Amino acid sequence: MGSRSIGDLLIICTGARPEWVGPSDRPRFVTAGALMLLTAGLATYAGATVAAMGLHRSAWHTVAFGLFYAAVIFFLDRSVLLSPRPYRWGRDATVRIGGAGAATVIRVFVAVCAALLVGEALLLTVFASSIAPRVAEIRQEEIGRALRSFDTNQDGEQQALAAGLTVRQQALDDAHRRVAATTTAANCQLTGAAGCLAGAGPIYRITLADLGAAARAVRTATGERDAAQGRLAAFDRDRDTRRARFLVAQTATANAADDLLTREKAFWRLTTSDPSVLLWRIVLTLLLLGVDLGPLTFARTLEQTGPRRRERLEQWRESTAQELEAQQIGSTIRHRARLARDLADAGTDRYGQHVRRRDEIEASVRLAGDLAAAEVARAEIRADRDSRIRELRARHRVPGPTPSVDPAPAFEPRTPGPRT
Numbered sequence: 001m002g003s004r005s006i007g008d009l010l011i012i013c014t015g016a017r018p019e020w021v022g023p024s025d026r027p028r029f030v031t032a033g034a035l036m037l038l039t040a041g042l043a044t045y046a047g048a049t050v051a052a053m054g055l056h057r058s059a060w061h062t063v064a065f066g067l068f069y070a071a072v073i074f075f076l077d078r079s080v081l082l083s084p085r086p087y088r089w090g091r092d093a094t095v096r097i098g099g100a101g102a103a104t105v106i107r108v109f110v111a112v113c114a115a116l117l118v119g120e121a122l123l124l125t126v127f128a129s130s131i132a133p134r135v136a137e138i139r140q141e142e143i144g145r146a147l148r149s150f151d152t153n154q155d156g157e158q159q160a161l162a163a164g165l166t167v168r169q170q171a172l173d174d175a176h177r178r179v180a181a182t183t184t185a186a187n188c189q190l191t192g193a194a195g196c197l198a199g200a201g202p203i204y205r206i207t208l209a210d211l212g213a214a215a216r217a218v219r220t221a222t223g224e225r226d227a228a229q230g231r232l233a234a235f236d237r238d239r240d241t242r243r244a245r246f247l248v249a250q251t252a253t254a255n256a257a258d259d260l261l262t263r264e265k266a267f268w269r270l271t272t273s274d275p276s277v278l279l280w281r282i283v284l285t286l287l288l289l290g291v292d293l294g295p296l297t298f299a300r301t302l303e304q305t306g307p308r309r310r311e312r313l314e315q316w317r318e319s320t321a322q323e324l325e326a327q328q329i330g331s332t333i334r335h336r337a338r339l340a341r342d343l344a345d346a347g348t349d350r351y352g353q354h355v356r357r358r359d360e361i362e363a364s365v366r367l368a369g370d371l372a373a374a375e376v377a378r379a380e381i382r383a384d385r386d387s388r389i390r391e392l393r394a395r396h397r398v399p400g401p402t403p404s405v406d407p408a409p410a411f412e413p414r415t416p417g418p419r420t
Contacts, residue, residue: 143247
């Protein structure tokens with residue numbers, strides 16, 4: 001009873017209902033559910049381990065991330081197993097099973113990434129003792145690069161201080177030469193040598209003022225030279241101390257840098273130097289990839305089970321029924337459109353005939369009216385003529401003539417006139 005309950009739970013994990021699975025298909029669904037749980041457990045370990053390496057914490061503290069990653073993998077597998085491959089029309093008008101969907105492609109991509117991450121996490125743990133020397137080597141290289149950069153900066157600063165000292169020394173030498181020149185000029189003015197006026201006159205006082213200014217410039221230049229020399233001496237004296245402090249700080253920083261990237265660099269050096277490590281990486285990655293793709297691989301075997309065939313057939317019926325209904329609706333719409341065009345053309349023709357008959361009738365009525373009006377006018381003329389003739393005959397007592405007939409139009413029968 002307990003084993004059947006566990007089997008029903010594994011079947012539920014695949015998204016199927018236990019009562020729908022027949023005895024012959026039950027082992028396949030149980031195996032698929034077990035593979036899904038195994039993949040979820042592997043995803044839990046992978047997520048927790050990678051998060052622990054990245055955050056420098058224990059795996060127990062990052063197990064929540066691993067569970068979240070495992071839930072994502074589990075429900076991706078479930079979505080793949082719940083989506084049977086539908087039927088498709090083949091090129092030869094036959095019905096065939098379609099290809100994988102978007103969920104399968106996403107799951108394969110996630111499986112490849114997970115296999116690489118889990119494989120790296122396991123191999124980093126297995127080869128930790130061999131990776132440690134490479135990690136130390138990388139740290140020493142980083143410390144060496146930092147020291148070389150420090151020495152370059154110190155040399156540049158020392159050259160700047162030395163250049164400043166040189167400039168101050170040149171200024172001091174110029175000040176000494178100026179003092180010597182003004183002293184010679186003052187002595188020349190005082191003693192009256194060649195080209196100079198003897199005596200302490202105005203020129204001598206001007207020369208003494210220049211000598212005082214030159215002496216002050218010497219004192220200023222001497223102070224600046226001494227200050228620059230002191231800075232250079234202090235820099236040279238403290239250089240070793242600064243370098244030692246910098247080395248200690250860089251060593252502490254390099255030793256604290258125990259992240260996943262540093263170990264991955266060291267592992268890559270170990271892989272390039274030892275082909276057996278490369279072989280282990282490939283084999284373990286392929287093994288983990290196979291385990292991670294187990295539910296997807298086993299999903300193809302579930303396509304031939306009874307529940308999946310029924311679901312696929314039901315989907316095919318629904319899709320074909322909808323397509324047939326759409327085709328019928330489309331045919332009805334096209335027939336109605338043709339019928340509407342025919343009715344419109346017939347109505348147009350009928351209206352045209354009606355207009356033509358109306359025009360013909362109106363023309364006939366106008367012609368008949370015109371003929372009747374002409375006939376009435378002729379009759380009025382004849383009546384008026386006959387009335388006048390009778391009056392004249394009665395007045396003059398003239399016997400009436402023989403009756404005569406008025407000529408009629410060629411297209412009408414002649415109408416006899418009234419007898420008098």
